[in-house]
Amino acid sequence: MLIGTMKCILITIFAFAADAQRIPVAPLTEAQVESRVSGLLKSMTQSEKIGQLNQLFVFPEAPPDGPAAKLGLAPTDQEIAKGDYGSFLFVTDPSVINRMQHVAVDKSRLHIPLLFGFDVIHGFKTIFPVPLALAASWDPALVEQAQAVAAREASAAGVRWAFGPMVDIARDPRWGRIVEGAGEDPFLGSAMARAQVRGFQGKYLGEPGHVVTSVKHFAGYGAADGGRDYDSSSISDEQLWNVDLPPFHAAVEAGAGTVMSAYMDLNGVPATANSFLLQDVLRRAWGFRGFVVSDAFAVANLTTHGFAKDAEDAAFRAITAGVDMDMGSRTYIRQLPKLLESGRVSSKQLDDAVRPILATKVRMGLFEDPYVDESGARSIFASPDHRELARVAAQRSAVLFRNEGSLLPLPRGSKFASIAVIGPLADSQLDIRGPWALADDPGQAITVLKGIRDKVGSGTRVEYARGGELRRVYPSMFDAIRHSRKTVPLTDEQNVAEVRAAVELASQSDLAILVLGETQEMSGEGASRTSLELPGKQQELLAKVAATGKPVVLVLLNGRPLDLTWASQHIPAILEAWFPGAQGGNAVADLLFGDANPGGKLPVTFPRNVGQVPIYYAHNLTHQPDTAADFTSRYWDQPTSPLYPFGYGLSYTTFEFSNLRVDQGSSVEVRVDVKNTGDRAGDEVVQLYIHQQFGSASRPVRELKGFQRIALTPNEKKEVHFTLGGNELEYWSAALRKMVRERSVFDVWVGGDSKAQLHSTFTVLRP
Ligand code: NOJ
16 A cells, blocks of 8 residues: 655635636637627617527428428528528538528628538548547547547538537436447546537637537436436436536536537426526536527427426526527527517526627627638548548547457458458448438448458458348438438348358358448437347347357447447457448458557446446445345346446557556655557556545545556556546535545556556545
């Protein structure tokens, strides 16, 4: 046990009223923004002000017979010129954006430009790995670069507002939207939130080539009952402050310009009319000064919740709670005139909602520069640098689960002269991109089959068999907007024949690479599942191919933790590639053949089966921790441990941790030596966990409080240094109802995953 010199650690009392959020603005000063906005507000009519709060979906590129057209969401030029809209979402074509912007700027009375928003989640034209995968890189600098590329492409098109990052903590893999966030942990989630805000927004709001963010979904959306999307969240104060809110706070501190309210009710009050969240926490405690947009149709749906009496009441409750802009439901534009006339909503309340929207448009430079250069946009979209970064991001996001007998990396040449590439996802350009890939050209996506073919060259025979169809659960509306998938499903007999052909191919080959997982819409919005098993007949395909006795590599393309218990016992090599994006096939081939070495780590626990859910590493100790004795916290039919723990991931090399030192001064300094003990260069994510042994509340058995991804050549040793300052040692105490730092003894572990063994302790005597 190492205990350094005991010195006091400074305490800062949790202050409920915080300083106002500092959104960096340059070249404009705060005063310039204020004066411009006040000037506009003085000249605006009431209906022009209400128009600024109205955002409408438009799908100009939708097929005329598709679901979008049925929604009938086409604004007229007269409406735009009258100032009925402050913002549109889903327009991505630069020429359409320019045209609409001309109407707003040239034909309207006050020439107020439109703000175009879009779900820029993991790329715009260049599709990067999904956010859960990006989090698995444990590389915030990479994530920042990826979102900076997405921002560059989106802003080139005229989209200056990204509906991201999604920073909802998710501990239930049944919930499909787990794919859009950074996983289960607030510390990693906060690091990813900050990185994404920086990447999207740049150094200041309005930096050319950047966009304003919308941090979502505020707050608690990831805790949906039963993992059912949109369902209620019941979250204790302790969990809310310690787990769900920190990534939002981190994003707001990083300068996030807008926040999107969530769909569900939090402890009974819909988030879109929740003044505790939108006023007490966001504006008063955190000093947020941007604007809040509802999620789509959420204002109108306050009646569906059984919360608002009617549409008028819905508008009243949303705007008074602090939702400034109504996404899609037209409730504000229809109801606010009545509410203002009756005096239920004051003109000051209206101005308070309009002000931050106008300020955002001023800061973004839209008044000076509302249009885009259409031909310039095309060359930005085609940038080879963007594709290269997407490839690197996919390499760095992959997690190696198993590698028995060092099957990977695959040697090129004689040993495996014939390779069978099998699986319904192996050659699917649509699916490798994942959900929320809406503005790109799927024809540019590189599948795993293509990546492998391009990699191996002519000396190796690569043959492909689909091995049956992976039926889509239901066509996603967004997908139907952009791409028609009018395929005729295979008959059962055809599927059986395809499986047979795949097994036959494997048995005639030296090696089988199976590419299995989920189709793009099986994870994402409205994509909850009650099973985590490989969907369709993929498990059967996997077992039959494995039964041929040929060496098998399993490559997974998916957006959530899956039940891989069988595969973990029978398949020698398993690579989790997630939905790796449009360069995914190249990146997977780089990893399989050793041109890149896996270094990603799990941002979320992989359970043994769905019955363990929710399962996460940072649980409390309980009255009787699991010790395999009777009457402890355990199942009688399965271990309580997960299949793969948080932070887990292998490499083609090995690492050794030693010499853990803890020194205390005004902060706690932790140092450890990490050595590459294998024969290949590789990356290790060095992770630091703590546990507060006693205090005014029980604390999780382990909590991540530091990480660094480092690169080491064979035999190279590096010292890694972490500082545990006040922020890392504080938490929100349910007993004291505030943020506290307490006198206590703390365990500290450092290692390559959340099961790290290298251990020490330190004592905080005077917090
Ligand atoms: C609903 C989703 O919940 C949200 O994340 C998204 O930004 C909006 N739709 C707009 O597409």
